[in-house]
Amino acid sequence: MSGKKVDINSLNHIFSQMVQTMNRSKNDIFIISEQNRQSLLQMQKELEIVHSKLAAVLIEGDLLVEETRISRKTLGDVSKHFNTFTEEQVREAYEQANDLQIKLSINRTEDRQLHERRDDLERRLNELNDSILHADQLAGQANVVTNYLTSDLKNVGPALETAKLKQDFSLKIIEAQEEERKRLSREIHDGPAQMMANVLVRSDLIERTYRENGIDEALVEITSLKLMVRIALTEVRRIIYDLRPMALDDLGLVPTIRKYLMNIEEYNTGCQINFRSHGEQRRLISNFEIAVFRLVQESVTNATKHGKCQNIWVDVEWTPRMVTVTVKDNGTGFDQRLVRESSFGLIGMQERIDLLKGEMIVKSSLGNGTIMKFKIPLNEE
Secondary structure (H helix, E strand, O other): OOOOOOOHHHHHHHHHHHHHHHHHHHHHHHHHHHHHHHHHHHHHHHHHHHHHHHHHHHHHHHHHHHHHHHHHHHHHHHHHOHHHOOHHHHHHHHHHHHHHHHHHHHHHHHHHHHHHHHHHHHHHHHHHHHHHHHHHHHHHHHHHHHHHHHOOHHHHHHHOOOHHHHHHHHHHHHHHHHHHHHHHHHHHHHHHHHHHHHHHHHHHHHHHHHHHHOHHHHHHHHHHHHHHHHHHHHHHHHHHHHHOOOHHHHHOHHHHHHHHHHHHHHHOOOOEEEEEEEOOOOOOOHHHHHHHHHHHHHHHHHHHHOOOOOEEEEEEEEOOOEEEEEEEEOOOOOOHHHHOOOOHHHHHHHHHHHHOOOEEEEEEOOOOOEEEEEEEEOOOO
């Protein structure tokens, strides 16, 4: 180490400038992403119109082909029996055949142009989707850098043994937070946001359907729109529930865990979850209940996501002085010597259990499933 004194003010100024630059970059990325999303929505509307016109042109083309075939047959009959037709009839037969041929040629030109326009719009939509995805990735990377620059790493210090581990753990916290933000952003974008965009497109379609086809077909479209909105509302409620289940404040720990496990079982077909609570359950302070719920949530998520299990058993045992939560699965398991020190999920659970002044016991091996046991003392405080 050099004996020179570090100029803290200069460092703070440098960090401040870096943060400002990163924030400006994030804002620029966000503006570009929003502009792309607006363009995407407009193109989707245009593509709907092109599809509608293309369907009409195809129907018209089929009718013109049939009418041209009949006209040619009539023209052939006139040519064979020329003397039996009047001059007016002959002229009308030739003019009709010529008009139909011109209309068919125009129809095929319009069909070709609409197909080219459709292909071009679909190509540009794919490019816009790629640009939006790339912008989201850049924004996520910028968030990681900004959060790392502005985070106070010393807050994590007392829980860690060395400065190196403190820095690694702090970065993992920031990365995990950013991954969670990206997951929520992706869920909202792919779910409710996309559905709301579709609602705008469908509302325009309903208006056009009403003008062109009348009230009956418009009502059919409205019914379909109501179903889409209902699905979007369900998806929003699910995302809110994942952030913080409101039932926890209203009903308490056990009913919330039971409801959560029922939802997980519904979303993970092929996995059966068994839940049991025995002993005299009681309401705990809010932070305590959310901490216990997150321990169960993390354990079950690991079992379904990484363990690839068919059965999960969740057991909550209440005694006057302690609540013991056991989560067991029959999944693939893991090598504790290789995983435990590098798993942020396990480190995070250990941090929670330490805050609760409890004990975490992990039993797992490859091919033999996993048992997570949390012993949490209850006291008046």
